[in-house]
Amino acid sequence: xxxxxxxxxxxxxxxxRSMRVAPLVVGAxxxxxxxxxxxxxxxxxxxxxxxxxxxxxxxxxVLDDAAATTLQASPYSLxxxxxxxxxxxxxxxxxLWTIALVRLLPAAPAYQRATLGLGxxxxxxxxxxxxxxxxxxxxxxxxxxxxxxxxxxxxxxxFVGAAQQRFPLLVGLxxxxxxxxxxWTVILAVAIALLAYEIHGVHR
Numbered sequence: 001x002x003x004x005x006x007x008x009x010x011x012x013x014x015x016x017r018s019m020r021v022a023p024l025v026v027g028a029x030x031x032x033x034x035x036x037x038x039x040x041x042x043x044x045x046x047x048x049x050x051x052x053x054x055x056x057x058x059x060x061x062v063l064d065d066a067a068a069t070t071l072q073a074s075p076y077s078l079x080x081x082x083x084x085x086x087x088x089x090x091x092x093x094x095x096l097w098t099i100a101l102v103r104l105l106p107a108a109p110a111y112q113r114a115t116l117g118l119g120x121x122x123x124x125x126x127x128x129x130x131x132x133x134x135x136x137x138x139x140x141x142x143x144x145x146x147x148x149x150x151x152x153x154x155x156x157x158x159f160v161g162a163a164q165q166r167f168p169l170l171v172g173l174x175x176x177x178x179x180x181x182x183x184w185t186v187i188l189a190v191a192i193a194l195l196a197y198e199i200h201g202v203h204r
Contacts, residue, residue: 020061020147024089027058028096035103044108045172048120051100053158055093056127060150062089063135079202082139086132097124112173119177122184129191130154136198 031051062085101121105113134153138146161169171180 020064020145023058023061023147024092027054028092030054031096031100035100044104045116045120048100048104048116049123049170052097052120052124052127055096056124056131056154057151059089059093059128060131060135060154061145061147062086063132063139064145064147065139077202078139079199082136082199082202089132090128093124093128097121115177116173119181119184122181122188126184126188126191127154127158129188129195130157133191133195133198136195136202140198140202 031054034047034051034054063082065081065085101117105117108116131150131154134150135146138149143149158170167179167183168176169180169183171177
């Protein structure tokens with residue numbers, strides 16, 4: 001897909017009209033409500049993680065496309081359309097996440113803000129990529145709307161990560177923080193590779 005075609009799909013609002021934006025809207029409202037009504041809570045890490053989880057779960061539907069069969073004769077491949085959808089979803093979530101960081105990070109000690117912000121952002125990026133990789137896995141196997149299945153995948157993986165104690169992932173700032181986020185970085189890298197592999201293998 002050329003840059004001009006991608007721009008036309010966005011400016012014509014076709015991209016938005018063809019996407020299931022309701023989950024993103026619901027996720028955004030839930031996240032902003034959490035910011036608005038829990039301003040006095042000191043647990044910055046916990047609140048950012050909850051907001052990240054809401055946004056990741058909401059993003060699982062961006063690859064849903066009931067019209068994929070109708071558009072299979074398009075000269076622009078499904079894989080390129082999927083990447084465009086991911087780019088759209090990532091842009092929306094990046095904006096919401098920036099608002100959350102600006103709103104909540106000042107509650108943390110100044111010397112911890114950069115470490116905290118980077119760490120929870122890596123966690124969110126890993127969660128998003130896992131969700132999109134799961135959706136792409138479904139799309140590759142002919143499921144036009146795999147979004148509903150992405151929530152159990154993400155929640156299941158988080159549960160496993162929290163339940164096992166050998167490599168703790170959901171830790172607070174402290175001695176285990178760096179080790180945990182090296183683990184998140186590995187998870188992110190694996191999820192990116194899986195996402196790219198699954199989308200590359202999509203054919204219609």
